[in-house]
Amino acid sequence: MLVATAVAVAVAAVALACWVTTRERLTEQLDTTLSQVKPNDDAIRLLTASCTNQLPGDVQIVTGPYTIQLVTAVGTEPCTQPDKSAIPVQPSDRVVAAGVRKSATHTTDAANGTAMRVYTTTIPNQERRGVAVSVAIPMDQVTDPLNQLALVLLIVSGIGVVGAGAAGLWVARSGLRPVDELTEAVEHVARTEDLTVRIPVEGEDEIARLSRSFNSMTASLATSRDLQAQLIADAGHELRTPLTSLRTNVELLARSEETGRAIPPDDRKALMTSVKAQMTELASLIGDLQELARPDAAQPGPLQVVALHDITRTALQRARLRGPELTITAELAPWYVRAEPAALERAVVNVLDNAVKFSPPGATIDVILHRGELTVRDRGPGIPADELPHVFERFWRSPSARQLPGSGLGLSIVARTVQQAGGTITLTPAADDGPGTVASIRLPGAPQPPPEL
Structure with a gap:
């Protein structure tokens, strides 16, 4: 409708301009023709004689298609030739007759209703004062071609408007078809939550870009939902083991109280120690889950320039407390570096905790920070080559480490x-003699902050 309306307005404006221009040109040509018709003295005398009934009956005034009258x-009434209809005199005609103007041109209707174009001029003979001669011709020489032109313009304009409307409708339907498909896909996703829907992409226009963006969005949402479902499933699996063990121990304690059968002191102490360890493991697991589930987990906190060597030194103090039987150099x-201080400290602590957890009693752990690379080398059993690609996955734990405390989330948080x-982090087998694993953290440097005053 918009295209058809725009075309209709444009065509109407062009047609009107064409019609007006043609009318002006035809009227100018008619005026030029009238100005060239100049009755001589004989014709004027005959016309005067006919108006005073002094013209013999066998004498006629022949002027062709023109009408001549004296004003x-x-x-007083004008003097019009006998075989023509009188033409009303206009004030401009009398102004010419009075000698104020040389000529005047206007359009008026004759006594019989015919539209006439009138050209009035002074009589060449200067003896006839106060009299002018008017020459008129029917306007059908102008109106007939104009009517035909108007009919042609109307037909052509109608065809153009209808064609433009049809073309606009076809273009609109073709252009909006991908939008309709996109709308149907969005409604389908909203109704069924089916994120596998994909829209066919054709071309490189804006609609194609929108379709590609929608497909990318649904793919990302599907991946996010799968990861969320996997996280929930893995979290449920990891929570089930400590909860089952904790429930068993609590039920054993409750049964002892209900039946009055006391548990031996050593067994009771071991049972309480197990309950405490399981609760600690649950608290650690829940803390890791909260860290991963934070809405801003994917966005880092405010970055600051921090001293990596100071953070590592603080983490080493905690590691030595957790492994007093180990030697940590x-x-x-x-x-x-530029990082979030709390998150970076936790990452370093997690790496050191892994080294302490897997190192045998009396072993040595080497920690070196040199030119932005922090390496932690333990003397543990090492990680098999086929397990290295999975160490940074959530909840992944080596089969040999499933009996040890932990949630399998530490290294994923570090990464x-x-x-x-x-920066980047890698785990590789120790290259020197003996078993063990080398964890390497590489972080880009930052300008050293100015000393505090």
């Missing part, structure tokens, strides 16, 4: 924190 400056060169700081 006076005063208000440290060579820490100053290195400043995310390091990536947010613009």
Whole structure:
């Protein structure tokens, strides 16, 4: 409708301009023709004689298609040739007869209702004062071609408007078909929550870009939902084991109280120690889950320039408390990075905790920070080559480590924190003699902050 309306307005404007221009040109040509018709003195005398009934009956005034009449400056009736209809005198005609103007042109209706184009001019003979001669011709020489032109313009304009409307409808339907498909897909997703819907993409226009964006969005949503479902399933699986063990121990304690059968002190102490360890494991697991489930987990906190060597030194103190039977050596060169301090400290602590957890009693752990690379080398059993690609996955735990405490989320949190700081982390088997694993964290440096005043 918009296209048809725009075309109709444009065509109407062009047609009107064409019609008006043609009318002006035809009228100018008619005026030129009338100005060239100049009755001589004989024709004027015959016309005067006919108006005074002095013209013999066998004498006729032949003027062809023109009508000639005499106009006076005063208000007397004009003198019109006998075989023509009188033409009303206009004030401009009397102004010419009075000698104020040389000529005047206008359009008026004759006594018989015919539209006439009138050209009035002074009489060449200067003896006839106060009299002018008017030459008129029917306007059908102008109106007939104009009517034909108007009919042609109307037909052509109608065809153009109808064609433009049909073309606009076809273009609109063709252009909006992908939008309709996109709308149907969105409604389908909203109704069924089926994120596998994909829209066929054709071309490189805006609709194609919109379709590709929608497909990318649904694919991302589907991946996110799958990851969420996997996280829930893995979390349920990991929570089930400590909860089952904790429930068994609590039920054993409750049964002892209900039946009055006391549990031996050593067994009761071991049972309470197990309950405490299971609760600690649950608290750690829930904390890791909360860390992963935070709405802003994918976005780093406010980044600051922090001293990686200071953070590592603080983490080493905690690691030595957790593994007092181990020897932990440290060579820490100053290195400043841009990161979230709390998250970076937790990442370093997690890496050191893994080294402490898997190191045998009396073993040595080497920690080196040199030019932005923090390496932690333990003497544990090491990680098989086929398990290395999975160590940073959520809830993944090596079969040999399933009996040890942990949630399987520590290294995934470390990897995310390091990536947010613009660095990388790798786990590789120890290259020197003996078993063990080397964890390497590489972080880009930052300008050293100015000293505080």
